[in-house]
Amino acid sequence: MPPSTDDAVTEARRPVLDVRMGDLxxxxxxxxxxxxxxxxxxxxxxxxxxxxxxxRRVMLERAELEKRLRGPIQRGVPE
Ligand SMILES: [Zn+2]
Structure with missing residues (x-):
């Protein structure tokens, strides 16, 4: 099983903003x-x-974060 190919397919079906706890x-x-x-x-x-x-801590609406986000630097540990 090639996991990288499966990930690419899954990525396209996800909601636009996919963030997890601990993500950088x-x-x-x-x-x-x-x-x-x-x-x-x-x-x-x-x-x-x-x-x-x-x-500093901030709170952003998802839509706002989506606009400002460039991308993940490092993934947090999945719970
Ligand atoms: Zn700062």
Missing amino acids: LEMRKPHACGGRSWRVSRLGADIGLICQTCG
Whole structure:
């Protein structure tokens, strides 16, 4: 079984925004502190993020995060 091919198919069927607890995400624009990487700390209607450079916590609506997100840097551990 080639797992990489299966993953590509699964990826296309997923909702647009696929974030998990502990994911490290990169934003299109840097934070006020200059950092671009954020750790996912909370999932729900809003997504909680912690700036990895200055430690600030923010809450973003999924749609808002989708707009700002560049992509995942590192995947969190699946629960
Ligand atoms: Zn910051």
